Amino acid sequence: MIKSSNYMTHPHQDRIYLFTNELFSAYEKYFENKPKVLSVIGSGDQIFNAILKGSNQIEAFDINVLAKYYFYFKKAAIEVLSKDEFINMFLEPEMSSIYYRYIERIMNNLDDSTKSFWDYLIQKCNKNWYLLYFSPLFHSNAFYVEDIIYTNPYLHSSEYLKLKGLLKDAQIEVKDGDILKLADEYHQKNFDLIYLSNIWSYVSWNEYSKMQKKLNLTDNGYLIAYSFREKNYPFPDINSEKKKISRDESLIVYTKKK
Numbered sequence: 364m365i366k367s368s369n370y371m372t373h374p375h376q377d378r379i380y381l382f383t384n385e386l387f388s389a390y391e392k393y394f395e396n397k398p399k400v401l402s403v404i405g406s407g408d409q410i411f412n413a414i415l416k417g418s419n420q421i422e423a424f425d426i427n428v429l430a431k432y433y434f435y436f437k438k439a440a441i442e443v444l445s446k447d448e449f450i451n452m453f454l455e456p457e458m459s460s461i462y463y464r465y466i467e468r469i470m471n472n473l474d475d476s477t478k479s480f481w482d483y484l485i486q487k488c489n490k491n492w493y494l495l496y497f498s499p500l501f502h503s504n505a506f507y508v509e510d511i512i513y514t515n516p517y518l519h520s521s522e523y524l525k526l527k528g529l530l531k532d533a534q535i536e537v538k539d540g541d542i543l544k545l546a547d548e549y550h551q552k553n554f555d556l557i558y559l560s561n562i563w564s565y566v567s568w569n570e571y572s573k574m575q576k577k578l579n580l581t582d583n584g585y586l587i588a589y590s591f592r593e594k595n596y597p598f599p600d601i602n603s604e605k606k607k608i609s610r611d612e613s614l615i616v617y618t619k620k621k
């Protein structure tokens with residue numbers, strides 16, 4: 364189904380992450396009160412959580428063009444759905460026609476290009492969200508609902524409502540592309556928080572390291588990288604600290620060079 368879409372001919376395409384597979388709660392303290400953020404999109408969760416923690420100028424990027432479409436879709440869904448509707452649709456959908464009514468509300472809140480992307484896919488799935496949700500468009504949906512809610516503050520009741528309000532004022536600029544190249548554009552700016560997830564594990568360390576040096580932090584800023592396999596992370600430099608999250612996972616937190 365999805366292979367016949369024009370979107371699949373784009374060179375930078377991959378499955379979409381429905382939700383973060385990282386333990387955001389392990390690093391949410393670094394996201395507190397960081398107005399200017401540079402972040403990879405992925406599932407978009409880190410961006411929603413950052414906005415909740417006080418970020419309002421966000422530069423977001425992803426090499427996977429599909430991530431952007433999902434980000435806009437999820438953002439529009441948060442804006443128009445109640446928390447229970449959102450959780451039901453995105454975390455535990457059933458074979459039901461009710462989601463098409465949700466989708467109509469979401470679509471009214473999307474720009475034309477994002478709308479035509481989702482409209483194409485939804486029509487291909489006979490307007491059935493359940494089929495699309497469990498299609499190869501997304502990474503495996505095998506996760507515990509409780510874990511996703513636990514680690515994402517924006518899925519907690521009062522926070523979800525707060526995020527709805529904050530989204531109205533947040534400036535979010537999205538770019539498609541490889542951070543190894545985009546770093547030259549971002550070089551002109553200073554960020555309070557740079558969130559690179561585990562991008563380091565997809566590229567050569569040499570290239571990654573050159574890219575990271577081009578990104579600038581404000582005085583009390585943090586650059587955060589995530590590692591799923593402790594032993595594979597190359598080396599933290601003098602301005603970084605490694606924080607163990609679990610047996611295999613850790614966080615590498617960089618601060619500004621003194």
Ligand SMILES: C[S@@+](CC[C@H](N)C(=O)[O-])C[C@H]1O[C@@H](n2cnc3c(N)ncnc32)[C@H](O)[C@@H]1O
Binds near residue numbers: 565589
């Ligand atoms: C690093 S992955 C892993 C998912 C992540 N652990 C999370 O919780 O969202 C997140 C995103 O990084 C993107 N990505 C990987 N390499 C990239 C690169 N060189 N430049 C920009 N984005 C990249 C992927 O397309 C994916 O959407």
